[in-house]
Amino acid sequence: MAKLEVEILTLFPRMIAGYLEESILGKARESGLLEVRISDIRDHAAGKHKVADDAPYGGGAGMVMKPEPLTEAIEAAKARLPGALVVLTSPRGERLTQPLARRFAEHGRLILACGRYEGVDERVMAAVDTEVSLGDFVLTGGELAALCVVDASARLVPGVLGNTASAEAESFAGEDGLLEHPHYTRPPEYRGMKVPEVLTSGDHRRINRWRRREALRATRDRRPDLFASLALSESDLRLIDAGDDEL
């Protein structure tokens, strides 16, 4: 996983460009850890008017993306990125999760196809390896989903985050599958709310136990589904109910 190479295929390239130019992802591109090319599907549409969509067979509302422009855009991208995984954004796809982002980052080469309108002609699937969804809701297009895939995958490439440890301690990422503990920064008191005393104690053993306890509690209270799937140790089960003086 030395770097991540991505090509995004969209009918609306300008929607995507800005997000990938700023902050951590912008820096990752400058340093060569992330390479992103944004290609306009319309460049592969035929005729003077470059039409990329048409009415659905069988009738009904909306338009469907024609099979030829997107299929040919995928093929052109594959020529540039041999071995790339071709991912179509789609509400019927596999849900994007931290483990899936890790698989994408490890694969190293992705072609992300963004649907629009009512979706894409089913025959495009012959050129697609897998479909990915952000969740059980319907967007107007796949651009946000493609950006989520790039963002979540790129930050797992070693060196993209300044501190590699920070990617590992995060929600869902750890082997333990816990949500993350809360964070505090200065000032020590804000509107009467104080930073927990343990965090300013300088005692790293206690700090680690406080963080672990808070991660356990957050997962239990906010994501009982995740919590139920954990095989917790005896010491975690004791820690979750421990008071600050027992840390």
Ligand code: SAH
């Ligand atoms: N008619 C389709 C929705 C099409 S939305 C249906 O009812 O399932 C248009 C495009 O937006 C899709 O082709 C897909 O690329 C993208 N999209 C919409 N919702 C999405 C989601 N939850 N996750 C990922 N992509 C999505």
